[in-house]
Amino acid sequence: MKKGSIIEVKIEDIEFPAKGIGYVNGLKVFAKNAFPGQVVKGRVSKKRREYAEIKVLEVVEKAEYEIEPMCDHHGVSGGCIQQVIPYEKQLEFKTDEVKKLFEESNVTMGKFLGIESSPEINHYRNKMEYSFGDEVKGGELNLGMHMVNKRNGIVNIDKCCLTDDDFEIVCKATVNYFREKGLPFYKVMQREGYLRHLVIRKAKKTGEIIVNLVTTTQIDFDLSEYVEIIKNLDYKGTLKSIIHTENNSFSDAVIPEKINILYGEDHITEELLGLKFKISPFSFFQTNSEGAEKLYSIVRDFMGDASNKVVFDLYCGTGTIGQIAAGKAEKVVGVELIEEAVVAANENAKLNNLENCNFIAGDVAEVIKTIKDKPDIIILDPPRSGVHPKAMEYVVKFNPKQIIYVSCNPKTLVEDLKALQIGGYEIEKTVLMDMFPHTPHVETVVNLNKK
Ligand SMILES: C[S@@+](CC[C@H](N)C(=O)[O-])C[C@H]1O[C@@H](n2cnc3c(N)ncnc32)[C@H](O)[C@@H]1O
Numbered sequence: 001m002k003k004g005s006i007i008e009v010k011i012e013d014i015e016f017p018a019k020g021i022g023y024v025n026g027l028k029v030f031a032k033n034a035f036p037g038q039v040v041k042g043r044v045s046k047k048r049r050e051y052a053e054i055k056v057l058e059v060v061e062k063a064e065y066e067i068e069p070m071c072d073h074h075g076v077s078g079g080c081i082q083q084v085i086p087y088e089k090q091l092e093f094k095t096d097e098v099k100k101l102f103e104e105s106n107v108t109m110g111k112f113l114g115i116e117s118s119p120e121i122n123h124y125r126n127k128m129e130y131s132f133g134d135e136v137k138g139g140e141l142n143l144g145m146h147m148v149n150k151r152n153g154i155v156n157i158d159k160c161c162l163t164d165d166d167f168e169i170v171c172k173a174t175v176n177y178f179r180e181k182g183l184p185f186y187k188v189m190q191r192e193g194y195l196r197h198l199v200i201r202k203a204k205k206t207g208e209i210i211v212n213l214v215t216t217t218q219i220d221f222d223l224s225e226y227v228e229i230i231k232n233l234d235y236k237g238t239l240k241s242i243i244h245t246e247n248n249s250f251s252d253a254v255i256p257e258k259i260n261i262l263y264g265e266d267h268i269t270e271e272l273l274g275l276k277f278k279i280s281p282f283s284f285f286q287t288n289s290e291g292a293e294k295l296y297s298i299v300r301d302f303m304g305d306a307s308n309k310v311v312f313d314l315y316c317g318t319g320t321i322g323q324i325a326a327g328k329a330e331k332v333v334g335v336e337l338i339e340e341a342v343v344a345a346n347e348n349a350k351l352n353n354l355e356n357c358n359f360i361a362g363d364v365a366e367v368i369k370t371i372k373d374k375p376d377i378i379i380l381d382p383p384r385s386g387v388h389p390k391a392m393e394y395v396v397k398f399n400p401k402q403i404i405y406v407s408c409n410p411k412t413l414v415e416d417l418k419a420l421q422i423g424g425y426e427i428e429k430t431v432l433m434d435m436f437p438h439t440p441h442v443e444t445v446v447n448l449n450k451k
Contacts (some may be wrong), residue, residue, distance in 0.1 A: 001024060001025070001027065001044055001047060001052060002044065002047065003044050003045070003046065003047045004043065004044060005043070005044050006041060006042070006043055006044075006057070007024055007029070007041070007042065007044060007054060008039060008040070008041050008060060009022035009023070009024050009029045009031065009039070009040060009042070009054070010022050010038075010039045010061075011031060011034045011035060011036050011037065011038045011039070011040060011063075012036060013036060014035060014036055014093055014096065014097060015097055015100060015101075016097035016098060016100070016101055016410055016411065016440070017097070017440035017441065018032065018033050018035070018081070018082065018093070018097070018440035019031070019032055019034075020032075020033070020034030020035055020036065020038065020040070022034075022040075024052075027050075027051065027052055028050065028051040028052070029051065029052045029053070029054060030051060030052070030053045030054070031053075031054050031056050032053075032055070032056065033056060033078075033081040033082075033440070034056050034059075035063055035082075035085060035093070036063065036093075037062075037063025037064055037065065037066075038059050038061060038062060038063045038066075039059070039060045039061035040054075040056045040057075040058065040059050040060060041056070041057050041058045041060050042054030042055050042056045042057050042058075043055050043057060055149055056149075057149065062084075065085070065086060065089055066084045066085065067084055067085075067086055068084070069083050069084050070083055070122070070161045071083060071159060071160060071161045072158070072159060073144075073145070073155055073157060073160070075148065076147055076148060076155050077144065077145035077146070077147065077148065077155050077157065078145065078146060078147075078148045079145055079160075079162060079438075079439065080160075080161055080162055080438035080439060081148075081438070081439070081440075082437075082438045082439060082440070083161055083438045087117070087121050087437060090434070090437065090438070091115050091117060091434060094115060094432065094434060094440075094442040095114070095115045095432060097410075097442075098410045098432055098442060098444055099112070101410050101411060101414055102410075102414055102430075105414040105415070105417075105418065107414045107417050107418060107421070107427070108427050109427065109429075109430035109446075110426075110427040110428045110429045110430055110446075110447070111428065111429040111430070112429075112430055112431075113429055113430065113431040114431065114432070115431075115432040115433070115434060115442070116294055116298070116431065116432065116433045116434065117434055118288060118290070118291045118294075118434050118435060118436075118437050119290040119291060119293075119294060120288070120290055120291075120437075121437045121438075122161045122162070122437070122438075123161065123162065123163060123164045124162065124204075124288045124290065124291065124437065125162045125163050125287050125288065126201060126202055126203060126204050126270070126285070126287055126288070126289050127199070127200070127201045127202075127285070127287050128160075128162070128163050128167055128199070128200050129197055129198075129199045129254060130143050130144055130145065130157065130171060130197060130198045130199075130200075131143070131144070131145070131146060131154050131196070131197055131252075132154065132178075132185035132186070132195035132196060132197065132198070133152065133153070133154030133185050134153070134154060134185070135147070135153050135154060135155055135156070136153070137152075140179060141175060141178055141179045141183075141185060141195070142154045142155065142156040142175065143156060143157075143171055143174055143175040143178075143198060144156045144157035144171070145157055156175065157171060158171075158172070161438060162438065163200075163202075164202070164236070165236060166200075166202055166209055166235050166236055166237050167200050167202065169233050169234070169235070170198070170200055170209075170211055170230060170233065171198065171200075173229055173230060173233055174198055174213070174226075174230070177225075177226055177229055178195055178226075181221075183195055183219065183221065184219075186215075186216055188250070188252050191250060192218070193216065193218065194215050194216055194218055194219040194221065195213075195215055196214045196215055196216065196247055196254070197213075197214040197247075197254050198211070198212070198213055198214070199211075199212040199214065199245075199254060199281070200212070201268060201279060201281070201285075202237055202268075203237075203268050203269060203270035203271075203279065203289065204270070204289035204290060205270055205271040205272070205289060206237075206238075206268070206269055206270060206271055207236070207237030207238050208237065208238055208240045208268035208269055208270075209235060209237050209238065209239045209240060209241075209268065210240060210241040210242075210243065210267070210268045210279075210281060211230055211239070211241070211242045211243070212242075212243040212244075212245055212281050213226070213242075213243070213244050213245070214244075214245040214246075214247050214254050215244070215245075215246065215247070216246070216247065216248050217246050217248060218248075223244055223262060224262075227242050227262045227263050230242055230263075231263060239263075239264070240264050240265055240267075240268050241261065241263065241264035241265050241266065241267070241268065242261075242262045242263040242264065243259055243260065243261055243262065243266070243281055244259075244260040244262050245257075245258070245259050245260075245281070246258040246259075246260070254282075256281070256282050259281065266280060266281070267279055267280045267281070267344070270285065270289055272289065272292055272293050272296065272320060272324070273293050273296060273297065273324055275320075275323055275324065275348075275352045276348065276351050276352060277318055277319075277320060277323075277344075277348050278318070278344045278347055278348055278351070279318065279344070280318075280340050280341070280343075280344050282338070282340060283317060283318050283338055283340050283341035283344055284317040284318070284338065284341060285317065285318060285320075286320070286435065287435070287436075288435045288436065291433065291434070291435040291436075292320070292435070294433060295406070295433045295435060295443055295445070296320060296321055296324045298431055298433060298445050299321055299324070299325070299379060299404055299406060299445060300324055300325065300328070302404050302429075302445065302447045303325060303328065303329075303377060303402075303404065305328070306325060306328040306329040306376075306377065307328055307329070307330070308330050309328075309329050309330055309376035309377055310329065310330055310331045310332075310333070310373050310374060310375050310376050310377075311325045311326075311329045311331070311332045311333075311375065311376070311377045311378075311379065312332075312333050312334075312335070312371070312373075312375040312377070312378045312379065312398075312400070313325065313332055313333070313334040313335075313379050313381075314334075314335050314364050314368070314378060314379065314380050314381070314382070314387075314391070314395070315335070315336065315337075315364060315380065315381045315382045315383065316334030316335060316336045316341075316342075316345060316359060316381070317336055317338075317341050317345070317381075318341050318344045318345050318348060319334050319336075319341075319342075319344075319345030319346075319348055319349060319357065319359050321379055321381060321406070322334040322345070322357055322359070322379075323345075323348060323349060323352055323354055323357060325377075325379070326349070326354045326356055326357050327354070329356065329377075330356065331356045331357075331358075331373065332354075332356060332357045332358070333357075333358050333359075333360070333371060333373055333375070334357065334358070334359040334360065335359075335360050335361075335362060335364050335367045335368065335371075336359065336360075336361060337361070337362065337363055337364075338361075339361045342359045342360065342361040345357075345359035346358075346359050363388075364382075364387075364388065364391040365388040365390040365391040365394075368391055368394040368395070368398075369394060374398065375398055375400045376400055376401055376402065377400055377401070377402045377403070377404065378395055378398065378400045378402075378403045378404075379403075379404045379406065380395070380403065380404070380405045380406065380416075381405075381406040381407075382407070382412075382416075383408075384408055384409040384412065385409075385412060386407075386409065386412030386413065386415060386416050387416050387419075389419070392416065392419050392420075392423075395420075395423075396419075396420070396423035396424070396425075399450065400450070401449065401450050402447070402448065402449055402450070403420060403425060403447075403448040404445065404446070404447055404448075405417070405420075405444075405445070405446045405448065406443060406444075406445050407443065407444045407445075407446070408441065408443055410442070410444050413444055413446070417446065417448075420448055424450060424451050425448040425449065425450060425451065426448060426449055426450075426451050427446055427447075427448050428447045428448065428449050429446070429447050430444060430445070430446045430447075431444075431445050432444055432445075433445060
């Protein structure tokens with residue numbers, strides 16, 4: 001087997017995040033987004049003495065449990081690859097994958113409480129980021145998702161199983177308008193062009209929509225006609241805001257160098273567990289609102305009776321978990337890197353008549369040293385990279401009785417749990433919450449107590 005060769009492999013096992021495992025002549029072969037029971041054909045992308053990795057080109061034989069995909073783009077766009085797996089089976093795989101990570105790291109889950117399903121399995125996303133591009137070089141302008149196994153191809157998304165109709169009508173109107181105007185999309189390699197991304201957010205509970213068009217400033221284009229078109233679409237929800245973000249950076253990420261409000265306000269409002277949350281265009285907010293209610297309820301239950309307790313909400317985003325805790329706690333202190341999210345968190349606390357919350361902007365690893373309060377409970381909800389070792393040192397030094405760790409990446413979670421165990425914490429219980437049906441991702445919530 002050589003790098004670049006095409007091989008067939010039967011998938012026998014799976015590991016996080018949805019990496020199928022098979023064997024060819026005794027060599028372990030990993031295939032991303034391949035599932036036990038499938039026979040897949042793929043190109044070898046990595047070859048080592050102990051293992052190989054392939055990029056799947058085709059499912060040669062389906063697994064016996066597979067169902068028909070809902071979406072026409074299945075297999076072309078990469079976002080929702082697991083829709084051919086029945087939902088119960090998706091939950092089973094995610095559970096096995098996370099359990100295996102704990103076992104291999106020799107970290108206990110404590111009492112394992114199973115996996116909670118997402119309240120909505122389809123159309124659950126409240127945010128989507130689409131890219132402008134073409135499907136084949138020189139083809140017509142598209143607006144949609146990156147194609148699987150094709151570096152620069154963008155497939156137009158007319159119907160998507162992750163979002164609702166309001167996302168689709170905005171996408172359709174946007175791509176039609178800019179096709180008619182003949183405006184070029186931005187080519188990352190050449191660093192040339194105008195249209196980059198379209199980011200849509202729709203608060204599921206309030207129906208409020210924010211449309212954010214991201215372009216370079218290479219062309220001075222008057223967007224007033226586009227604004228009128230977007231304003232006059234027939235929405236199920238309510239359009240609250242149209243934003244133009246200027247981004248001339250070389251990276252393909254959405255980087256807001258300048259934000260121009262073209263219509264309405266600079267935020268939308270979502271409701272979770274009876275509280276209101278302002279969501280600004282670039283602050284983190286869980287992408288599955290109903291799932292978030294379930295996730296935060298788990299955290300609230302794990303906290304138990306928090307009256308007279310001081311709670312730290314580290315990596316707090318717009319302060320959602322902290323404010324849900326604040327109803328019970330004596331005081332909540334939140335820390336978050338994105339300043340805009342902290343401004344929103346403090347405004348949200350006012351909006352929700354919570355006077356016992358203080359949200360601070362900065363890097364947890366730095367800010368944590370300066371906090372004078374003494375926490376009874378620390379809630380950790382870090383990004384995929386986990387808790388920085390410097391921050392972890394202070395978490396342990398604060399010596400709280402209880403730590404609740406909410407993680408979107410079980411790989412970094414198990415490493416951080418090892419550090420907390422060394423710091424004198426005992427894992428009492430673990431539960432999984434599926435916030436992302438049809439994708440490989442899953443949230444894990446762990447409750448730890450000081451020994
Ligand atoms: C998984 S999100 C959790 C947000 C929030 N708890 C929620 O449920 O909406 C992680 C958050 O950590 C923030 N973040 C990332 N690195 C950070 C750091 N070094 N210090 C503080 N916050 C950070 C991100 O901006 C993001 O809002």
